[in-house]
Amino acid sequence: MQKRFDFLVIGSGIAGLSFALKVAEHGKVLIITKSNEDETNTKYAQGGIAAVWHEHDNFEKHIEDTFNAGANLCDEEAVRTVVTQAPERIKELMELGVAFDKTAEGAFDLAKEGGHTEHRILHYKDATGKEIERALLKKIHEHKNITIVNHYFAIDIITQHHLGKIVTSKTKDITCYGVYVLNIYTQEIETILAKVTCMATGGVGQVYATTTNPLIATGDGIAMVYRAKGHIQDMEFVQFHPTSLYNPGEQPSFLISEAVRGFGAVLRTGNGKEFMQKYDSRGSLAPRDIVARSIDTEMKISGDDHVFLDCRHLDRKGFIEHFPNIYNKCMSLDIDPFKQMIPVVPAAHYLCGGIIVDNNALSSILNLYAVGECARTGLHGANRLASNSLLEAVVYAHNASLDAAQKALQTSFRDDIPNWNAEGTEHAEEMILITQSLKEVQQIMSNYVGIVRSELRLQRAFDRLEIIYKENEALYEQTTISPKLCELRNLICIGYLIIKHAMRRKESIGLHYMADKG
Numbered sequence: 001m002q003k004r005f006d007f008l009v010i011g012s013g014i015a016g017l018s019f020a021l022k023v024a025e026h027g028k029v030l031i032i033t034k035s036n037e038d039e040t041n042t043k044y045a046q047g048g049i050a051a052v053w054h055e056h057d058n059f060e061k062h063i064e065d066t067f068n069a070g071a072n073l074c075d076e077e078a079v080r081t082v083v084t085q086a087p088e089r090i091k092e093l094m095e096l097g098v099a100f101d102k103t104a105e106g107a108f109d110l111a112k113e114g115g116h117t118e119h120r121i122l123h124y125k126d127a128t129g130k131e132i133e134r135a136l137l138k139k140i141h142e143h144k145n146i147t148i149v150n151h152y153f154a155i156d157i158i159t160q161h162h163l164g165k166i167v168t169s170k171t172k173d174i175t176c177y178g179v180y181v182l183n184i185y186t187q188e189i190e191t192i193l194a195k196v197t198c199m200a201t202g203g204v205g206q207v208y209a210t211t212t213n214p215l216i217a218t219g220d221g222i223a224m225v226y227r228a229k230g231h232i233q234d235m236e237f238v239q240f241h242p243t244s245l246y247n248p249g250e251q252p253s254f255l256i257s258e259a260v261r262g263f264g265a266v267l268r269t270g271n272g273k274e275f276m277q278k279y280d281s282r283g284s285l286a287p288r289d290i291v292a293r294s295i296d297t298e299m300k301i302s303g304d305d306h307v308f309l310d311c312r313h314l315d316r317k318g319f320i321e322h323f324p325n326i327y328n329k330c331m332s333l334d335i336d337p338f339k340q341m342i343p344v345v346p347a348a349h350y351l352c353g354g355i356i357v358d359n360n361a362l363s364s365i366l367n368l369y370a371v372g373e374c375a376r377t378g379l380h381g382a383n384r385l386a387s388n389s390l391l392e393a394v395v396y397a398h399n400a401s402l403d404a405a406q407k408a409l410q411t412s413f414r415d416d417i418p419n420w421n422a423e424g425t426e427h428a429e430e431m432i433l434i435t436q437s438l439k440e441v442q443q444i445m446s447n448y449v450g451i452v453r454s455e456l457r458l459q460r461a462f463d464r465l466e467i468i469y470k471e472n473e474a475l476y477e478q479t480t481i482s483p484k485l486c487e488l489r490n491l492i493c494i495g496y497l498i499i500k501h502a503m504r505r506k507e508s509i510g511l512h513y514m515a516d517k518g
């Protein structure tokens with residue numbers, strides 16, 4: 001059976017939900033999500049959402065900070081669009097019911113994070129993403145034009161390729177007609193046709209062994225678009241957050257928000273020495289690429305597995321009020337932040353690149369939009385400024401919705417789309433073939449394509465990954481589709497894209513640091 005919707009949204013994080021709420025005024029919307037609806041990177045966002053709000057602040061300063069963090073590789077139109085729309089989009093979030101913290105005087109409690117020259121981060125304690133996800137999901141469930149289904153796994157987007165046409169990355173009119181989706185409950189593969197499809201599948205953190213991203217962050221949308229011959233860019237710019245809690249074995253790694261450093265916490269080595277001033281005059285609040293790299297260097301010098309974040313001098317009451325979850329987490333591990341320093345280590349956190357989109361979030365594939373972390377808008381350049389990503393998602397969801405509403409009016413459904421062909425496949429006998437390959441991919445990426453890279457390491461990673469790619473493609477051809485198998489396939493594709501783009505980039509810049517190029 002084939003299902004038809006005006007708008008199909010893949011993903012239930014801030015990007016997908018924001019887009020869905022806006023296009024729902026123009027037609028029927030289906031949101032699919034491969035896990036529980038709130039299991040998203042969005043839910044884990046701590047620090048907040050950046051916008052010019054304070055009277056001393058202005059758009060030009062936020063634009064300049066974004067460019068500085070991004071090593072001037074940002075796209076000017078994208079930066080201006082996002083920064084200037086920020087206050088309006090954030091007011092909309094508030095109208096939808098998102099609560100942002102206020103001071104005793106009633107003004108918004110604006111925090112500061114790395115790379116920002118002003119206090120401009122609106123937040124809800126240290127759980128901003130959870131609050132946004134809660135408010136958006138509530139509105140989604142109230143909307144009569146929106147259906148949201150959990151545990152539906154998008155496998156591939158449907159294009160002319162599925163009608164027997166030859167499609168290459170040079171084909172001009174590749175068109176998205178919908179998506180093949182595995183219903184995880186029934187194990188059936190359904191064909192969902194849509195006039196407009198919006199990819200909002202989030203990040204890729206799970207391609208690394210240590211990440212702040214939850215298990216859903218397997219780069220599915222980017223891999224789907226790549227397989228469909230859509231255009232992808234800037235995959236080499238993977239952001240490592242400097243301060244995830246050092247707690248071996250915990251997956252995902254628990255984040256110690258950058259806002260804690262904004263509140264005055266200081267990075268130190270095991271012997272108590274402040275070290276960031278050596279690397280950057282902004283100290284612990286330098287942009288993330290610099291801080292993560294400096295920590296990596298210090299860990300290599302000392303041979304330690306982590307450094308420390310010192311909060312002992314901070315105001316206890318204010319800290320607990322601002323960071324209740326971080327405080328409770330530390331205390332649950334017998335780390336009292338006012339008596340001991342918190343052990344921290346960098347962890348893969350955010351992908352700056354992804355599916356190339358224009359200012360309306362339209363990808364190189366017709367009728368396919370990409371919004372949120374899976375999209376490459378040009379905002380972040382070579383390194384994202386803290387708290388600019390929730391913002392990017394709402395701004396591009398808005399722009400995409402205006403364009404997509406028009407697109408849906410001009411588009412009709414196709415009647416000739418074939419259903420998924422599962423002939424010749426059988427159930428996997430050994431899960432170890434999948435789980436072991438996944439571990440290998442994560443190890444290769446962490447050891448050779450992490451914070452510091454080199455030509456030799458990249459080549460080695462490429463060669464190793466190629467072997468795993470061939471083995472897994474053979475397995476995929478013979479095996480009944482499962483989410484784990486598809487996720488592994490997607491992660492291999494993401495690893496390949498990160499390495500390929502890293503090899504192509506000639507200079508060492510932003511998050512792409514090559515030890516042999518300085």
Ligand code: FAD
Pocket residue numbers: 010011012013014015016032033034035037039040041042043044045046047048049050128129152153154155200201202203212213214216220221255349350371372373374386387388389390391393
């Ligand atoms: P997500 O919120 O990750 O949603 C992706 C959705 O796609 C999920 O519903 C998932 O199930 C679904 N999906 C994926 N693949 C498939 C598939 N094959 N089929 C069906 N569904 C699929 N940014 C900030 O600006 N400020 C912060 O303070 C901040 N803090 C962060 C803290 C942490 C710990 C993390 C991990 C990230 C943080 N970020 C922050 C980054 C920000 O949270 C993310 O970039 C943003 O939430 C991404 O939103 P999204 O909607 O694009 O994707």
Ligand code: SIN
Pocket residue numbers: 045046047048256257258259350385386387388389
């Ligand atoms: C944090 O709270 O440190 C995360 C902010 C971000 O990733 O933008």
